[in-house]
Amino acid sequence: xxxxxxxxxxxxxxxxxxxxxxxxxxxxxxxxxxxxxxxxxxxxxxxxxxxxxxxxxxxxxxxxxxxxxxxxxxxxxxxxxxxxxxxxxxxxxxxxxxxxxxxxxxxxxxxxxxxxxxxxxxxxxxxxxxxxxxxxxxxxxxxxxxxxxxxxxxxxxxxxxxxxxxxxxxxxxxxxxxxxxxxxxxxxxxxxxxxxxxxxxxxxxxxxxxxxxxxxxxxxxxxxxxxxxxxxxxxxxxxxxxxxxxxxxxxxxxxxxxxxxxxxxxxxxxxxxxxxxxxxxxxxxxxxxxxxxxxxxxxxxxxxxxxxxxxxxxxxxxxxxxxxxxxxxxxxxxxxxxxxxxxxxxxxxxxxxxxxxxxxxxxxxxx
Numbered sequence: 574x575x576x577x578x579x580x581x582x583x584x585x586x587x588x589x590x591x592x593x594x595x596x597x598x599x600x601x602x603x604x605x606x607x608x609x610x611x612x613x614x615x616x617x618x619x620x621x622x623x624x625x626x627x628x629x630x631x632x633x634x635x636x637x638x639x640x641x642x643x644x645x646x647x648x649x650x651x652x653x654x655x656x657x658x659x660x661x662x663x664x665x666x667x668x669x670x671x672x673x674x675x676x677x678x679x680x681x682x683x684x685x686x687x688x689x690x691x692x693x694x695x696x697x698x699x700x701x702x703x704x705x706x707x708x709x710x711x712x713x714x715x716x717x718x719x720x721x722x723x724x725x726x727x728x729x730x731x732x733x734x735x736x737x738x739x740x741x742x743x744x745x746x747x748x749x750x751x752x753x754x755x756x757x758x759x760x761x762x763x764x765x766x767x768x769x770x771x772x773x774x775x776x777x778x779x780x781x782x783x784x785x786x787x788x789x790x791x792x793x794x795x796x797x798x799x800x801x802x803x804x805x806x807x808x809x810x811x812x813x814x815x816x817x818x819x820x821x822x823x824x825x826x827x828x829x830x831x832x833x834x835x836x837x838x839x840x841x842x843x844x845x846x847x848x849x850x851x852x853x854x855x856x857x858x859x860x861x862x863x864x865x866x867x868x869x870x871x872x873x874x875x876x877x878x879x880x881x882x883x884x885x886x887x888x889x890x891x892x893x894x895x896x897x898x899x900x901x902x903x904x905x906x907x908x909x910x911x912x913x914x915x916x917x918x919x920x921x922x923x924x925x926x927x928x929x930x931x932x933x934x935x936x937x938x939x940x
Contacts (some may be wrong), residue, residue: 586721595719597624606653615641616648616661624776631659631693638664641680643883645718648793650692660694667701671714672718674737675707676700683715684746691721697734698727709738710758719749729756736776739765741795756780761789778806787816790835804832818853821846823864838877841867842883843894848872857884858911859903864892869898885911886927891935893917901926904931 602610603619607630617638619629628647639745640661642648645791650659661678668676680693680752681688695710704709710725719893720737728734736755745910746767746876753774755762762776771791778788783939790804805820823843833850837860838853844864852873855888859874874886886903887910889896896915903909909930924930 592694594648596630598626599802600628600630600935602632602651603636603659604634604653606651620648621645626687627731629873634659634883635660635662638660639668639678639680641682643682643685645685645687646689648688648690652933657692658694659692659697662696663698666842668708670706671712673714673742675712675740677709677712677738679711681711681713681716681718683746686717686747688713688718689721690718693722694724694726695726695736697729700728700730700734702734704731707738707760708734710713710736711738712754713737713739713746713748715743715746717747719751719912721749721751723753725753725755726757727770730758730759733839734759737763737765737768739763739767741767742834750774751825757869759788761792763791764789765792765797765834766794767797768824769793769795769804771797771799773801774803776802776804788815789838790818790832791819791820791883792817793819793821793824793825797821798826798828798864799830800826800828804830804835808835827851837861838874841869853877858888859884859886859906862889862896862898862917863889863890864893865895867893869896869897870900872901874901874906875902877903878905878907883907884923886924886937887911887919889913889917898922908932922940 584667600610603616605612615638617637617640620642625644631650633653634833645872670676675886697710708728725736728736736758737750739746740842748769750771751773754775757779759820763771776790817837817840818835820840823845825846827848829850834855837858839848840861845866847868849870854875856877859877877884884906885908886906887898889912891912891914897918904925909924909927912935914935
């Protein structure tokens with residue numbers, strides 16, 4: 574009987590140890606807006622103090638700090654009274670950088686997974702980052718989680734500023750980027766690799782629609798989902814290289830996005846991508862298809878005449894082959910199909926107000 578009692582005690586102790594992480598995860602606040610919650614004066618202090626799996630509620634206010642997260646947790650801005658504007662800004666001493674040279678405002682560093690950030694503004698104004706240095710508003714470095722309902726902006730000043738940077742160089746990242754407002758960046762709105770879903774965001778290069786930089790909207794170096802986003806930039810200034818609304822390599826799905834004013838609306842650089850039900854307007858090339866096995870179907874491509882009245886609906890870049898391009902509506906363009914070296918399925922499509930449906934061959938017109 575005594576042996577049995579000891580075994581039961583050992584089992585109970587083991588269960589306590591197994592349940593400890595969940596038991597001690599807690600909810601705290603930054604600020605004083607939430608009654609009866611433990612409070613911290615800075616986000617960084619709270620992040621360092623709480624156990625894994627905790628929730629940190631950030632009260633309205635301005636937090637001039639650089640935040641690093643290395644364990645699973647939820648970081649969420651909350652409303653208090655008539656205010657719902659917690660904001661992370663650049664600290665007085667400026668920003669530091671990671672070992673791979675990226676200056677950041679919020680860093681989620683792997684192997685952390687389940688780091689979910691939402692309802693917080695990240696303002697990169699007065700960042701002081703040196704020229705030709707990478708800057709990220711939110712940087713997931715080989716980590717996983719979600720970025721939701723954020724306002725991430727003013728990552729500018731060095732032509733390498735990105736609102737959300739997701740890096741899978743050290744280990745795969747899986748991140749959801751949903752419902753965010755990103756604007757006033759000078760490299761990309763989202764620059765990502767890994768298992769990525771980018772949905773329902775509004776990405777505007779510049780609220781003033783001025784300046785010399787024409788950044789990319791979304792750059793995705795891996796398979797992923799890009800759907801229901803709105804991407805806008807200002808018109809390409811003379812002498813400035815045109816950039817791309819959505820650039821993907823291989824195995825991505827791009828659906829129901831609205832893209833306006835980029836040099837290229839959607840660029841399927843690699844293979845086995847699918848682009849459907851997108852609306853692309855005011856570009857030089859609405860969709861460029863450079864790889865093979867891509868499906869471009871049921872897109873609406875309007876007013877893509879280009880700055881020199883030489884724009885196209887679909888451009889195969891003289892290298893795209895084995896692609897299926899059907900049931901697209903192309904209205905108001907110099908060329909319907911351009912730079913097709915053969916081997917693609919290009920019918921049926923619907924053309925209206927197109928000068929030459931299939932007339933710009935390789936070597937005739939280049940970007």
